[in-house]
Amino acid sequence: MNTAKLELAAQRLADAEEAREAAAADVKAESAAVLAAGGTEDDIVDATERSADELRQL
Numbered sequence: 001m002n003t004a005k006l007e008l009a010a011q012r013l014a015d016a017e018e019a020r021e022a023a024a025a026d027v028k029a030e031s032a033a034v035l036a037a038g039g040t041e042d043d044i045v046d047a048t049e050r051s052a053d054e055l056r057q058l
Helices: 002-038 041-048 052-056
Strands: none
Touching: 002 041, 002 052
């Protein structure tokens, strides 16, 4: 049985999950910076093109 393709797919999935976590952390940090600078939740929603609910789930 050859599992090379499965192993590659699993590694790509792990890499994508890691990248998503890093991007989510960046969005959280930058959102906090916008709020600290006097921005609003609407500013963040507009800039990210994500709903407020999506952003809260990060």
